[in-house]
Amino acid sequence: MQSIDIVKDELIGRCVRIVTCTDPNMENLQGVIVDETKHMFLIESSGNQKWIAKNIASFIFPTEQKEIQIKGSKLRFRPEERVKKAR
Secondary structure, three states, X not given: OOHHHHHHOOOOOOEEEEEEEOOOOOOOOEEEEEEXXXXXXXXXXXXXXXXXXXXXXXXXXXXXXXXXXXXXXXXOOOHHHHHHHOO
């Protein structure tokens, strides 16, 4: 699976890890995406839920073959618009 496939895929329910972020407290946060808006992810980690802005972080999505790193700015669409706009 390539990064473009992840961008066009449903992200709610996927495991994710934040690799870089302008907020150092969010770096290395690992969890499951439970909700998504155009600009934010809601990530559940250790029973807590945290909102994170997409454009301030880079995310790693583990897949069966490898881990795929994507800048949040490439995900900054409404979930239903990502399929049309991501190229």
